Amino acid sequence: MWFCFRQKTAVCDRLSTPDTRATLEHTIQQVFCVRYIGIRAKMKYELLLIVLCMAATALTSGEYSLASDPSQNTATSKPPTTTSKPTTTTSKPTTTTSKPTTTTLGPKTTTPIPSPTPPTKLVVGHYNFSLDGKLCSMIDLAIGIHVRNGTVNDTFIVQPHKTAVTGECGDKASVITLSFTEGQFILKFRHNETIKKVYVELVEYDLTYAFKTGESIEYSGKNESLELFSVEPGHSYSCQSVMLNMGSGVSLDLTHTKFQAFVFKNNEFGPSELCKADQPNYRVAIAVSIILILLIIIVVIFFLIRKKQRTDGYQSL
Numbered sequence: 001m002w003f004c005f006r007q008k009t010a011v012c013d014r015l016s017t018p019d020t021r022a023t024l025e026h027t028i029q030q031v032f033c034v035r036y037i038g039i040r041a042k043m044k045y046e047l048l049l050i051v052l053c054m055a056a057t058a059l060t061s062g063e064y065s066l067a068s069d070p071s072q073n074t075a076t077s078k079p080p081t082t083t084s085k086p087t088t089t090t091s092k093p094t095t096t097t098s099k100p101t102t103t104t105l106g107p108k109t110t111t112p113i114p115s116p117t118p119p120t121k122l123v124v125g126h127y128n129f130s131l132d133g134k135l136c137s138m139i140d141l142a143i144g145i146h147v148r149n150g151t152v153n154d155t156f157i158v159q160p161h162k163t164a165v166t167g168e169c170g171d172k173a174s175v176i177t178l179s180f181t182e183g184q185f186i187l188k189f190r191h192n193e194t195i196k197k198v199y200v201e202l203v204e205y206d207l208t209y210a211f212k213t214g215e216s217i218e219y220s221g222k223n224e225s226l227e228l229f230s231v232e233p234g235h236s237y238s239c240q241s242v243m244l245n246m247g248s249g250v251s252l253d254l255t256h257t258k259f260q261a262f263v264f265k266n267n268e269f270g271p272s273e274l275c276k277a278d279q280p281n282y283r284v285a286i287a288v289s290i291i292l293i294l295l296i297i298i299v300v301i302f303f304l305i306r307k308k309q310r311t312d313g314y315q316s317l
Helices: 002-006 008-016 018-039 046-068 282-310
Strands: 125-131 134-148 153-157 164-167 173-180 183-192 198-213 214-221 228-231 237-248 252-260 272-276
Touching: 002 183, 008 228, 125 164, 125 173, 134 164, 134 173, 134 183, 134 198, 153 198, 183 252, 198 252, 214 237, 228 237
Parallel strands: 237 272
Antiparallel strands: 125 134, 134 153, 134 252, 164 173, 173 183, 183 198, 198 214, 198 228, 237 252
């Protein structure tokens, strides 16, 4: 210690601590024990005692050295040091980019709602079809397409100023087609040289029309293998009113009709052949005449009888 007092070194600083002093005292005891064993070396088991003493001293020295030297003490647990890193939450700003909505409006198309046309009167139209300068067919008529079913009871009237004429022309067959916005009307004429007659063998129509608002309905019909409006070649067929039943509750009302095809003179209608409805009915006139004659006879007989009765009531003088 006096050495340490005079020499201030790092080793002296370690010897001045309590643990160091205890280690030094233990070492002195060890030396003393060795000397004691040396004195009794003459004993029988002195060597064994020396070994045991040294072993005990070594064990004791090891415990003190472990307790005194903190650098070699492996059982010393350092206080746990918990370093918690600060939790940093970085929230990215939410960026919402909304693209401008561009709406391109095209031209507004309005689909007209089908509705019936205002009622019109029957108008007689004059139609003819020619091919290569030759008149093939010619008709005068007013056309009404009458529909009568569970929901409709009305008539569509064809307007001549809204009608276009097309057709076909031949020696034995001729077709005339009247086309209008809502449909078409077709007549096919036949020239039968065997019976020397001209007549209509086909009647056809198509109509798409709304008799009620918002209900546009298609109607169509055809009658074939007919022998209508039969006349001699060069003559015309004439009738005030004709009704043709086309089926499905549809009829064609043809008024003021006059037809002629194939044979013309000066491109005009020939002599008219009247339909039965227009032909004069002489039977009625005859019947009326007979009734009048009978009445006259009855009156005369009655007068003569009365005159005779008056004459028989007087005597001659």
